[in-house]
Amino acid sequence: GDSVTQMEGPVTLSEEAFLTINCTYTATGYPSLFWYVQYPGEGLQLLLKATKADDKGSNKGFEATYRKETTSFHLEKGSVQVSDSAVYFCAWKASGSQGNLIFGKGTKLSVKP
Amino acid sequence: NAGVMQNPRHLVRRRGQEARLRCSPMKGHSHVYWYRQLPEEGLKFMVYLQKENIIDESGMPKERFSAEFPKEGPSILRIQQVVRGDSAAYFCASSRGSSSGRTNTGELFFGEGSRLTVL
Numbered sequence: 001g002d003s004v005t006q007m008e009g010p011v012t013l014s015e016e017a018f019l020t021i022n023c024t025y026t027a028t029g030y031p032s033l034f035w036y037v038q039y040p041g042e043g044l045q046l047l048l049k050a051t052k053a054d055d056k057g058s059n060k061g062f063e064a065t066y067r068k069e070t071t072s073f074h075l076e077k078g079s080v081q082v083s084d085s086a087v088y089f090c091a092w093k094a095s096g097s098q099g100n101l102i103f104g105k106g107t108k109l110s111v112k113p
Numbered sequence: 114n115a116g117v118m119q120n121p122r123h124l125v126r127r128r129g130q131e132a133r134l135r136c137s138p139m140k141g142h143s144h145v146y147w148y149r150q151l152p153e154e155g156l157k158f159m160v161y162l163q164k165e166n167i168i169d170e171s172g173m174p175k176e177r178f179s180a181e182f183p184k185e186g187p188s189i190l191r192i193q194q195v196v197r198g199d200s201a202a203y204f205c206a207s208s209r210g211s212s213s214g215r216t217n218t219g220e221l222f223f224g225e226g227s228r229l230t231v232l
Contacts, residue, residue, distance in 0.1 A: 034220075041225070046222075100158050101158070103155040
């Protein structure tokens with residue numbers, strides 16, 4: 001069925017390390033893809049999105065490219081900071097849908113100074 | 114605070130009691146979504162509402178759960194006769210919706226969640 005698969009956490013990195021969080025989706029058609037971030041004790045916030053194949057979403061140093069051929073939307077950041085410690089959720093929405101997002105299980109990132 | 118407001122933030126109930134969770138969407142938003150997050154799991158869609166209408170309730174359990182979004186006031190997620198398995202974080206999100214009445218852009222704005230604990 002429709003789903004999102006994220007790499008399992010937790011992921012622990014040192015400050016300034018390179019980050020990759022893998023995400024693949026199972027969906028028909030051309031969904032819109034999202035990364036949300038949840039900081040401790042807070043709700044989810046949209047980090048970035050891409051709405052069509054080969055689009056690159058970017059925000060706060062994070063990037064993800066919509067890869068239709070591999071049905072992937074991996075999140076990357078070249079140099080993480082302690083303040084990036086959070087849970088990251090990959091999600092997709094079917095094109096033409098009423099806005100129901102399908103979420104992955106989330107990947108917890110801890111960045112150590 | 115112009116964000117999505119949820120209350121209570123924490124709710125403790127005993128088995129068999131009722132739980133009511135409230136959500137006020139962002140100003141100008143007419144679409145509300147409820148999601149449930151179980152421990153160690155992602156967010157599961159429950160229901161999507163517009164004012165006075167349930168648009169999609171495909172994720173709602175068939176029994177004990179109901180949701181409404183009245184013309185005035187917040188959206189309410191109601192759980193009757195709670196059981197321990199209902200313990201979870203319940204998140205509300207809102208979106209603007211398109212003026213044409215067609216699909217919205219997909220970006221949802223989330224509240225901080227209501228954490229229900231059933232003893």
